[in-house]
Amino acid sequence: MEKEEWINEVLNSTRGLKKVSPPESLLHNIRKQAEDERVTESKTAWLVAASVIFIIALNVRVYFKDDAQQQTPSVQEIDNPFSGNNQLY
Amino acid sequence: MQQSYTFNQIYFEYRLMVFNLALHYVLNTEDAEEIAQDVFVKVYKNIHNFKEQSSIKTWIYRITVNASLDYIAYKNSKKRFFIFGKRESADKEYLSVKHTDHPGVLLENKETAAMLFSVINTLPETQRTAFLLSKLEGLGNAEIAEIMETSIAAVESLQVRAKKTLREKLGEKFEEYRRKK
Numbered sequence: 001m002e003k004e005e006w007i008n009e010v011l012n013s014t015r016g017l018k019k020v021s022p023p024e025s026l027l028h029n030i031r032k033q034a035e036d037e038r039v040t041e042s043k044t045a046w047l048v049a050a051s052v053i054f055i056i057a058l059n060v061r062v063y064f065k066d067d068a069q070q071q072t073p074s075v076q077e078i079d080n081p082f083s084g085n086n087q088l089y
Numbered sequence: 090m091q092q093s094y095t096f097n098q099i100y101f102e103y104r105l106m107v108f109n110l111a112l113h114y115v116l117n118t119e120d121a122e123e124i125a126q127d128v129f130v131k132v133y134k135n136i137h138n139f140k141e142q143s144s145i146k147t148w149i150y151r152i153t154v155n156a157s158l159d160y161i162a163y164k165n166s167k168k169r170f171f172i173f174g175k176r177e178s179a180d181k182e183y184l185s186v187k188h189t190d191h192p193g194v195l196l197e198n199k200e201t202a203a204m205l206f207s208v209i210n211t212l213p214e215t216q217r218t219a220f221l222l223s224k225l226e227g228l229g230n231a232e233i234a235e236i237m238e239t240s241i242a243a244v245e246s247l248q249v250r251a252k253k254t255l256r257e258k259l260g261e262k263f264e265e266y267r268r269k270k
Contacts, residue, residue, distance in 0.1 A: 006266065007259045013201035014225055018193040020118070022108040022125055027100060030129045037130065 096133050099145065104129075106146075106226075107153050109193065113221045114157035116191050116206055120164075128156050143235055150236045154218055208258045212251055219247035220255075 104125070111124035131152055139148060194202040209217055215237070222233045223244075230248075234241045 003260060003263050006263050007256055010201045010205050010259050010262075011255065013198040013205050014194065016195050016198070017225060018195075019105050019109055020112060020193045022104055022122060023118075026104070026108075026122060026125060026129075029126050030100070030133065033126060034130050034133045037134075 096136060099132060099136070099149070100129060103146070103149050107149060110150070110153045110221070110226060111157050111160075112191060112193065113225050114161060114217075118190075118192060120160065124153070124156050124160050127160075128153050131156070147232065147235050150222075151238075154222075154236065158214055158218075204259075204262060205255075208255055208262065211258065212254060216247050216251035216254065219244050220251040223248055 107128050108121055108125045111121040111128070112118065115121055115124065128149070132149060139145065143151075191202065191206065209220065212220065218237060219233055222228045222236065223230070228236075230241045230244045234244045237244065
C-alpha cells in the first residue's frame with residue numbers, strides 16, 4: 001500500500017510543471033547559425049565547382065598534348081630512317 | 090522578406106513548445122537551448138519545402154523529437170568514446186550528461202521528479218517519446234501517432250508498456266528509498 005502510494009506520488013511529481021521560456025539570445029543565435037551555414041554551403045559549392053573545372057581542364061590538356069605528340073615525329077625518328085633490310089650483320 | 094516574416098511568426102508561436110519538449114528529454118537548459126537552436130535552423134532552411142501534408146505544429150514536434158534523440162545519442166557516443174580515451178575526459182563527459190536540472194518542476198517536487206526523470210531516461214526511445222508527449226505535453230493519442238508516424242493502437246501500446254516499466258523500476262527504487270529512510 002505504502003509502495004503504491006509512493007509510486008503514484010513519484011509519477012505525479014510532474015503535476016504543475018511550468019513552461020520555461022528560452023533565453024532572449026536564442027533567435028539571434030538561430031539567425032547567426034543559419035547565415036553561417038549558408039555561407040559555408042556556398043563556399044563548399046564554389047570549391048566543388050572549381051575542382052571539377054580544374055580536373056576537366058587538366059584532362060583536356062593531357063588529351064590534346066598526347067594527340068600533338070603522336071602526330072609530330074621525334075628528332076630521333078628523322079635522323080635514323082627505317083632500315084630497308086633485315087640484315088643484322 | 091516573406092520567408093523572414095513567416096519564420097518569425099513560427100518562432101514566436103512555437104519557441105516554448107520546442108524548448109520545453111527538448112528540456113523534458115535532456116533536463117537542463119544549456120542542452121535544451123542547443124537543441125532548440127538546431128530545430129529552428131532546420132525549420133528556417135526547410136520552411137519553403139514544407140508540403141503541409143501534416144500541420145506545421147506536428148512537423149515541428151517531429152523535428153524536435155528527432156533532434157532531441159539525436160542529441161542524446163551524440164552525447165552518449167562521445168561519452169563512450171572518452172571511456173576508451175583519457176580517464177579525466179571521461180569523467181567530465183559523464184558529469185555533463187548526468188547534470189539534470191529541469192527548471193519547470195515545482196520546488197517541492199524536485200526530488201521525486203528527478204527520480205521519475207531518471208527512470209524515464211532508461212525507457213526505449215519510442216516508449217519515452219510516447220510517454221513524454223502524452224504525460225508532459227498533454228497531447229492526444231491521434232496527434233502523438235501523427236508525430237511518431239505510427240498508428241494510434243501502437244501509441245496506446247507504447248504508453249501501456251512505458252507505464253508498466255516505470256512502475257516496475259520505481260518499485261525497485263522504493264526499496265532503496267525505504268532503506269535510506
